[in-house]
Amino acid sequence: MSTLKGAKWVLNDLQKNGFEGFIVGGAVRDYLLREPLNDIDITTIAKPHEVSKIFKTKPTGLKYGTVTVFMHEETFEVTTYRIDGEYQDSRHPESVVFSETVIEDVQRRDFTINGLLMNAKGEIIDYVNGKEDLAKKLIRTIGDPKDRFNEDALRILRAFYFQSKLGFQIEKETRDAISLYKDKLSDIAMERILNELLKILKGKHVRMAFHSMVTTGVHEVLPGLKAGIEYASKMEEFPFIDAFFALAFTLNGSVPKAWPFSNKHRHKYEVASKLAKENDYFDAYTLYTYGLELCTLANKVNYMLGKSKNLKNKIEADFNSLPIQSDLDLKLRATDILKLTDKKAGAWLKNLQTEMVVEVINRRLKNNKESLEQYVLAKLKG
Ligand code: ATP
Ligand code: MG
Numbered sequence: 001m002s003t004l005k006g007a008k009w010v011l012n013d014l015q016k017n018g019f020e021g022f023i024v025g026g027a028v029r030d031y032l033l034r035e036p037l038n039d040i041d042i043t044t045i046a047k048p049h050e051v052s053k054i055f056k057t058k059p060t061g062l063k064y065g066t067v068t069v070f071m072h073e074e075t076f077e078v079t080t081y082r083i084d085g086e087y088q089d090s091r092h093p094e095s096v097v098f099s100e101t102v103i104e105d106v107q108r109r110d111f112t113i114n115g116l117l118m119n120a121k122g123e124i125i126d127y128v129n130g131k132e133d134l135a136k137k138l139i140r141t142i143g144d145p146k147d148r149f150n151e152d153a154l155r156i157l158r159a160f161y162f163q164s165k166l167g168f169q170i171e172k173e174t175r176d177a178i179s180l181y182k183d184k185l186s187d188i189a190m191e192r193i194l195n196e197l198l199k200i201l202k203g204k205h206v207r208m209a210f211h212s213m214v215t216t217g218v219h220e221v222l223p224g225l226k227a228g229i230e231y232a233s234k235m236e237e238f239p240f241i242d243a244f245f246a247l248a249f250t251l252n253g254s255v256p257k258a259w260p261f262s263n264k265h266r267h268k269y270e271v272a273s274k275l276a277k278e279n280d281y282f283d284a285y286t287l288y289t290y291g292l293e294l295c296t297l298a299n300k301v302n303y304m305l306g307k308s309k310n311l312k313n314k315i316e317a318d319f320n321s322l323p324i325q326s327d328l329d330l331k332l333r334a335t336d337i338l339k340l341t342d343k344k345a346g347a348w349l350k351n352l353q354t355e356m357v358v359e360v361i362n363r364r365l366k367n368n369k370e371s372l373e374q375y376v377l378a379k380l381k382g
Contacts, residue, residue, distance in 0.1 A: 164203025
């Protein structure tokens with residue numbers, strides 16, 4: 001937790017040492033909107049090594065002039081005034097150039113609502129008309145939007161993130177530039193795109209953001225999400241993150257390789273879409289094989305697509321009443337089978353266990369030692 005009060009302490013200490021500094025960015029914006037504050041960023045004329053002489057610090061992003069300051073159990077990201085250097089491509093600012101004026105520092109920032117400053121007295125200083133856009137609820141780039149998206153295409157997704165978080169409209173010129181430069185997103189690393197997309201998905205106004213993605217055509221440049229974003233932007237209730245991806249990839253037919261999901265998540269989306277396509281309902285063996293989470297997710301996809309009822313409760317009840325939930329639950333162990341049959345372990349053993357699981361799951365065989373022994377002996381004879 002970091003507070004404005006703590007940040008003002010940092011500003012005062014900077015000032016005592018002869019350095020100008022301001023609170024900047026999201027914290028000022030959210031304070032004026034009376035929204036809870038995330039992290040607090042401070043911008044200052046002091047160079048990182050000078051900041052480190054005054055406070056207890058950790059070098060977080062020295063390359064960009066950022067150190068983390070620790071103050072009364074709170075932390076602040078303190079960054080030296082910067083002008084962003086010539087952009088080589090959308091991926092890397094070629095160089096970081098420190099600046100002597102805060103005006104240059106705010107001009108490198110993305111949107112007017114993120115370019116507001118607050119001094120140690122709590123006064124707001126506005127060089128970019130941020131207050132006006134905040135009042136009008138508008139997301140507008142600082143400077144020519146074409147240049148700003150050309151420099152860094154990630155700002156396109158950041159515009160949708162702030163829309164999803166705040167419910168603001170994207171100003172027309174900014175929106176037109178997004179349409180024009182959307183293909184530049186292919187220059188950005190997919191990790192950063194996914195990261196920004198996840199932030200969009202967590203916003204209160206995500207449907208509004210998805211609607212804008214459709215009108216600007218940005219949904220077309222996100223691999224495999226076009227149909228999902230179109231569909232979800234019209235849904236009454238927006239699905240949670242996993243349900244959204246499962247829905248989108250079911251509509252798309254596959255999970256594109258480009259997305260850097262963890263193996264666990266990729267598997268979840270692949271299996272849930274396959275299950276959704278193949279099943280209206282999940283029989284005992286499917287529930288046993290794929291488990292509760294994936295079957296529930298697949299049903300949710302079909303429910304959202306209007307292909308099935310919401311069967312969450314039934315699926316849960318059916319899963320909980322399965323005779324066994326894993327082959328370890330069989331009352332006859334592999335070692336028991338070997339003893340009983342006097343045979344050496346081999347592929348036959350696994351096959352036999354699988355058959356027993358199928359019989360038990362379908363309630364054609366009881367899961368007790370005696371019944372299972374009889375089943376094994378009859379199999380071997382036959
Ligand atoms: P929140 O923390 O609530 O998500 P924020 O506005 O603080 O929103 P951050 O990602 O924390 O956003 O960035 C802090 C500030 O840095 C922004 O307010 C903006 O001024 C600037 N900024 C961040 N990313 C960019 C970018 N890609 N281009 C230009 N300025 C940026
Ligand atoms: Mg922030």
